[in-house]
Amino acid sequence: MNKPQKGLPRPEPRQFDSTVLAKEVVERLTYRIGKDAANAHKHDWLHAVILVIRDRIIDAWIRTKKEFHEDKGKRVYYLSLEFLIGRLMRDAVSNMEMLEQMQEALSSLNVDLDVVAELEPDAALGNGGLGRLAACFMESMATVGVPAYGYGIRYVNGMFRQEISDGWQVELPETWLAHGNPWEFERREFSYEIGFAGKVEAAEETLGTPAKMKWSPQERVVATPYDTPIVGWRGNQVNSLRLWSAKPIDPILLDQFNAGDHQGALRESNRAQSLTRVLYPADSSLAGQSLRLRQEYFFTSASLQDIVRRHIQDFGDVRTLHEKASIQLNDTHPAVGVAELVRLLVDVHDIEFAEAWEIARETFSYTNHTLLPEALESWPVPLFERLLPRHMQLVYAINAHILKKARKIEGFDDAAVSAISLIDENGERRVRMGNLAFVGSHKVNGVSALHTELMKQTVFKDLHKLYPERINNKTNGVTFRRWMMQCNPELTSLIEATIGADFKDDAEQLVRLNKFADDAAFQEKFMEVKLQKKIALSNHLKNYCGAKIDPNAMFDIQIKRIHEYKRQLLNIVHAVALYDQIRSHPELDWAPRVKIFGGKAAPSYHNAKLIIKLANDVARVINNDPAVQGLLKIVFVPNYNVSQAERLFPAADLSEQISTAGMEASGTGNMKFQVNGALTIGTLDGANVEIKEHVGDENIVIFGMTAEEVAARREQGYSPRDVIEQSKELKQALTAIQSGTFSPDDPHRYSGLIDGIYEHDWFMVAADFDSYSNAQRRVDEIWSDKKLWAKMAIKNTANSGWFSSDRTIRQYAEDIWKVGLK
Numbered sequence: 001m002n003k004p005q006k007g008l009p010r011p012e013p014r015q016f017d018s019t020v021l022a023k024e025v026v027e028r029l030t031y032r033i034g035k036d037a038a039n040a041h042k043h044d045w046l047h048a049v050i051l052v053i054r055d056r057i058i059d060a061w062i063r064t065k066k067e068f069h070e071d072k073g074k075r076v077y078y079l080s081l082e083f084l085i086g087r088l089m090r091d092a093v094s095n096m097e098m099l100e101q102m103q104e105a106l107s108s109l110n111v112d113l114d115v116v117a118e119l120e121p122d123a124a125l126g127n128g129g130l131g132r133l134a135a136c137f138m139e140s141m142a143t144v145g146v147p148a149y150g151y152g153i154r155y156v157n158g159m160f161r162q163e164i165s166d167g168w169q170v171e172l173p174e175t176w177l178a179h180g181n182p183w184e185f186e187r188r189e190f191s192y193e194i195g196f197a198g199k200v201e202a203a204e205e206t207l208g209t210p211a212k213m214k215w216s217p218q219e220r221v222v223a224t225p226y227d228t229p230i231v232g233w234r235g236n237q238v239n240s241l242r243l244w245s246a247k248p249i250d251p252i253l254l255d256q257f258n259a260g261d262h263q264g265a266l267r268e269s270n271r272a273q274s275l276t277r278v279l280y281p282a283d284s285s286l287a288g289q290s291l292r293l294r295q296e297y298f299f300t301s302a303s304l305q306d307i308v309r310r311h312i313q314d315f316g317d318v319r320t321l322h323e324k325a326s327i328q329l330n331d332t333h334p335a336v337g338v339a340e341l342v343r344l345l346v347d348v349h350d351i352e353f354a355e356a357w358e359i360a361r362e363t364f365s366y367t368n369h370t371l372l373p374e375a376l377e378s379w380p381v382p383l384f385e386r387l388l389p390r391h392m393q394l395v396y397a398i399n400a401h402i403l404k405k406a407r408k409i410e411g412f413d414d415a416a417v418s419a420i421s422l423i424d425e426n427g428e429r430r431v432r433m434g435n436l437a438f439v440g441s442h443k444v445n446g447v448s449a450l451h452t453e454l455m456k457q458t459v460f461k462d463l464h465k466l467y468p469e470r471i472n473n474k475t476n477g478v479t480f481r482r483w484m485m486q487c488n489p490e491l492t493s494l495i496e497a498t499i500g501a502d503f504k505d506d507a508e509q510l511v512r513l514n515k516f517a518d519d520a521a522f523q524e525k526f527m528e529v530k531l532q533k534k535i536a537l538s539n540h541l542k543n544y545c546g547a548k549i550d551p552n553a554m555f556d557i558q559i560k561r562i563h564e565y566k567r568q569l570l571n572i573v574h575a576v577a578l579y580d581q582i583r584s585h586p587e588l589d590w591a592p593r594v595k596i597f598g599g600k601a602a603p604s605y606h607n608a609k610l611i612i613k614l615a616n617d618v619a620r621v622i623n624n625d626p627a628v629q630g631l632l633k634i635v636f637v638p639n640y641n642v643s644q645a646e647r648l649f650p651a652a653d654l655s656e657q658i659s660t661a662g663m664e665a666s667g668t669g670n671m672k673f674q675v676n677g678a679l680t681i682g683t684l685d686g687a688n689v690e691i692k693e694h695v696g697d698e699n700i701v702i703f704g705m706t707a708e709e710v711a712a713r714r715e716q717g718y719s720p721r722d723v724i725e726q727s728k729e730l731k732q733a734l735t736a737i738q739s740g741t742f743s744p745d746d747p748h749r750y751s752g753l754i755d756g757i758y759e760h761d762w763f764m765v766a767a768d769f770d771s772y773s774n775a776q777r778r779v780d781e782i783w784s785d786k787k788l789w790a791k792m793a794i795k796n797t798a799n800s801g802w803f804s805s806d807r808t809i810r811q812y813a814e815d816i817w818k819v820g821l822k
C-alpha cells in the first residue's frame with residue numbers, strides 16, 4: 001500500500017518568497033558567476049538559478065546524512081552502470097516546491113524559466129529502460145525515505161547524439177559537461193585505487209581454504225567520486241548519487257617527459273582516463289570488449305571499497321556488513337562485485353572464505369532485465385583471467401562450492417550441473433555473469449510478473465530448482481513527479497481540481513478519477529488538456545525537425561530503443577498497408593493519424609539502423625503524397641532522449657507496445673503513456689499484462705500471440721511464407737517495400753530485411769500482422785466515438801497509480817532489502 005510518509009502529517013507546502021529568490025539569483029549571478037544582469041547570457045541565468053536551488057538542497061542533504069549517521073540503520077546501495085537522469089533543474093525546483101515562486105522571481109528579472117530550463121543538458125548516462133529505471137528509483141528512494149546511495153560511472157560522453165542525415169542515423173558525441181556541471185561535487189578524499197592484471201601469490205600468513213592471497217596488480221588507476229544530490233518529493237530526504245571518474249596514479253611521468261618521451265609520459269594518464277570516457281551505446285549484444293569489463297570492475301570495486309570503508313567507520317566490524325548494507329546489482333553489469341567483495345573480505349580483512357561467502361550472499365541481490373540470450377553477459381575465461389587473476393580463482397572456488405551442493409541433490413543430472421556452472425564449457429570457455437550474480441545473491445528478481453515467470457522457466461530454470469525461494473517479482477514503476485507532475489502540469493492541475501491533491505503523495509489515489517470517466521464535462525476537460533499538449537508538441541516538432549502535424553489527428557507513438565524484438569518494423573509495415581488502403585478506398589471515413597517514431601539504434605546493429613532508414617523512407621513518400629494528405633503522416637523524431645520523452649508522452653493518444661510476446665522484460669514507456677492518458681495497443685508482453693489487469697480488458701487493445709503461443713509456434717517450425725501468402729494486405733505491403741517503392745534510389749535496400757521475414761521471421765512480424773491490423777481498425781473505431789475514447793483515456797490515468805516507482809521501491813524495501821522507511 002502506498003501511504004504518505006507512514007501516517008505522518010503531510011508537510012505544509014514550503015513558502016518561498018519570490019522577491020527573496022530574485023535577490024538570491026542576482027546575488028549568485030554577481031558573486032559566483034561574476035556577471036551583472038545586463039551582461040548575463042541565458043546560460044548564466046540557468047547557472048544562477050541552479051545555484052539558488054542547490055543551496056537549499058544542500059541544507060536538506062546535510063541533514064539527511066546526519067540522520068543516516070545517527071539512525072545507525074541499514075543502507076541500500078544501488079549499483080548500476082547506467083543512470084539515465086535527464087535534466088535535473090525542473091526535478092529539483094518542483095520537488096523543493098519552489099517552482100511557481102522561482103517562475104515569478106525570474107519574470108520579475110525579465111527571464112523566462114522555461115527558456116533557461118531548455119539550456120540544461122540531458123545527463124544521458126544510460127542507454128534506455130534499465131538506465132531510466134535506475135533514475136526513477138533514485139528519486140523514489142529519496143521520496144519514500146530509503147537511506148540509499150546510487151553508484152555508477154561519470155562518463156564524459158554519455159549516450160551519443162543521434163542525427164538523421166538523408167534518413168540514416170549518424171552518431172555524434174554528446175558533451176554534457178561542456179559548460180561544467182553545477183550539480184556535482186568532487187570528493188577527492190574518498191578516492192580508491194583500482195588494480196588490473198598482474199600476479200597472485202600466497203599471502204604471508206595463509207588462512208583457511210581456499211587461502212588468503214596477495215594480488216599485485218600490474219596496472220593501477222584511481223577512482224575519484226563525484227556526488228550529485230537527489231532530492232525526493234517535497235524535499236524531505238536528499239540521497240547521493242556517487243559517480244566514479246578514473247584518474248591516473250601519476251598524471252605525468254616527469255622523468256620520461258624530460259627525457260623527451262612526451263607520448264610515453266602521458267600514456268598511463270590517457271589509458272586511465274579512457275576508462276570512464278564513454279558509455280557503451282549497446283543495450284543488447286556486446287562483442288566481449290575488454291574495456292567494458294574494465295569499466296564494470298572499476299566502478300564496482302570502487303563502490304565496494306567505499307561501502308566497506310563506510311561500514312567499518314560506522315560499525316567497526318566488517319563481519320556485520322550484511323546486517324547494515326543491502327547491495328542491489330542492476331543487471332549483471334556489476335556482478336563481478338560478488339567476487340570482489342569476497343576478495344576484500346578474505347584477502348584484505350582476513351575473513352575465511354566460507355564466512356566471506358555467506359556475508360556476500362546475504363548482502364547482494366540481483367535484478368535481471370532481459371532474457372535475450374545475446375544480452376546475457378559472459379566473458380571469455382582468458383580475458384577474465386588476465387584482467388582479474390584473483391577474481392578468476394575466486395570464481396572457481398565459488399563454482400566448486402555450488403556444484404558440490406548441486407551434485408548431492410537427487411535428479412540433478414550432468415546437464416543441470418553444467419547449466420548452473422559459473423563457467424560455460426560449450427565451445428570457448430566463458431564466465432557466466434548471470435549465474436555468478438544469481439548464486440552470489442539472496443534474492444533475484446524479474447521486472448514484471450510474466451518476465452519473472454519466464455526467468456524461472458528459461459534462463460534460470462536449473463538454478464531456480466536449486467534455490468526455489470530466491471526468484472521473486474518486482475514489477476517496474478516510474479516516478480510520477482517527472483512523468484506526470486513536471487511534464488504535464490496541465491493534467492496535474494485538472495486532476496487536483498477534480499479529486500484534490502492527495503494523489504501527489506500517493507499515486508494510487510488517482511483511482512478516484514474512475515468515477516469521472518463517464519462525466520461529460522470532465523471528459524471534455526481531460527481531452528482539452530490532451531489537445532493542448534498535442535498543440536505544444538506540434539509547435540515543438542515544427543521548430544525542432546520541420547515536421548508539420550495536425551493536432552487534431554490521432555497521435556500514434558512508438559518511442560524506445562530500436563530493436564527487432566520491439567517490432568518497429570511491424571508498425572512501419574502497418575503504415576504502408578494503411579497507406580495502400582487509404583489510396584484504394586478514398587471514399588471511406590479514415591481516422592486521421594500521425595505515426596510518430598523515436599529511438600536510437602546501437603551503432604553496430606545493422607538491421608536496427610536499416611529500420612530507421614525505412615521509417616524515414618516511408619515517411620518521405622507518404623508525407624509527399626497528396627492522396628493521403630491530412631489522413632496519414634509519419635514523423636521520425638531525431639535524438640529521442642529524456643527531454644524529448646517529456647514532450648512526447650503527454651501528447652500521445654495511442655501507445656505502441658508491440659514487442660514479440662515473451663521478449664520485453666517489462667517496458668516502462670508503456671507506463672509513462674498510461675499515466676498521461678494514452679490508450680495502449682499492445683501484445684501480452686512484459687508489464688502490458690499488468691496494465692491490462694489494472695485498466696480492465698475493455699480499456700486496452702490487445703492483439704497477437706501470447707508468449708506461450710510464440711514458443712509453441714517456434715517449436716513447431718513456423719512458415720512465414722505461408723502466412724504471408726494468406727494475407728493480401730501484408731503481402732502487398734512487404735512487396736512494396738521489397739520492390740523499392742520507398743527506396744527508388746536503391747531499390748534493393750530492404751531486400752535483406754524483408755527476406756528475413758520470409759525466411760525465418762524470428763520476431764513473428766508476419767504471424768502477428770493480421771491481428772495487429774485488426775486491432776488498429778478497432779482503434780480507429782474507438783477514435784470515431786469521442787466519448788468512448790475520452791472515457792478509456794481517463795480510465796488509463798485513473799488506474800496508473802500502481803505503476804508508481806514509489807510502490808516498486810516499497811516492495812524492494814520490504815521483501816529484499818529489509819530496510820525501514822522513514
Ligand code: 26W
Nearest residue numbers: 129130283284286369375664665666667668
Ligand atoms: C550487453 C550489455 C547490455 C545488456 C542488457 C546492456 C544493457 C542491457 C539491458 C538489460 C537492456 C535494458 O535496458 N533492458 C530493459 O530494462 C527495462 C527496465 O527493467 C525493462 O523495462 C525493459 O523491458 C528491458 O528491455
